[in-house]
Amino acid sequence: MILGKTTDTSGLTKVAELSDELQPVFERAAEKYALCDIELYFVFRCLPDEYGRKSSVRHVKAESVIYFDLTVSEDRYKNWSVSKQRHALSHAFYTFLGEKMKKYKIEHLDTEEFTSDMGIWLKEIGWLQTEEDS
Numbered sequence: 001m002i003l004g005k006t007t008d009t010s011g012l013t014k015v016a017e018l019s020d021e022l023q024p025v026f027e028r029a030a031e032k033y034a035l036c037d038i039e040l041y042f043v044f045r046c047l048p049d050e051y052g053r054k055s056s057v058r059h060v061k062a063e064s065v066i067y068f069d070l071t072v073s074e075d076r077y078k079n080w081s082v083s084k085q086r087h088a089l090s091h092a093f094y095t096f097l098g099e100k101m102k103k104y105k106i107e108h109l110d111t112e113e114f115t116s117d118m119g120i121w122l123k124e125i126g127w128l129q130t131e132e133d134s
Helices: 015-020 023-032 082-101 111-124
Strands: 002-009 039-047 056-060 065-073
Touching: 002 015, 002 023, 015 039, 015 082, 023 111, 039 082, 065 082, 082 111
Parallel strands: 002 039, 039 065
Antiparallel strands: 056 065
């Protein structure tokens, strides 16, 4: 398994920097699920609401890649502290990942176990905290 990411954000939020915090999580997933021949590629978009961009997923079987395109609201995020942005982004990411992974049958991958592992690893980097914790 390969996990990668990119961002599409303005400088008004910390979404790009926060998504960089996922590197150790991606490394752990790649190591544990090495036998799984799939790439999960995430695009973190923080865009103005007026763009009307919605989150989406695209599976390119010929390339063995699933593209997760997560869009969050720049209009909201730009007014929040970094900790509130981390809280919101982490929960949006984990919910989106969990919901979408259920739809795929990937050889050598138990999607429930994968989603559970991701939750554990995300908490280890300070993601998925309750609002009181953030």
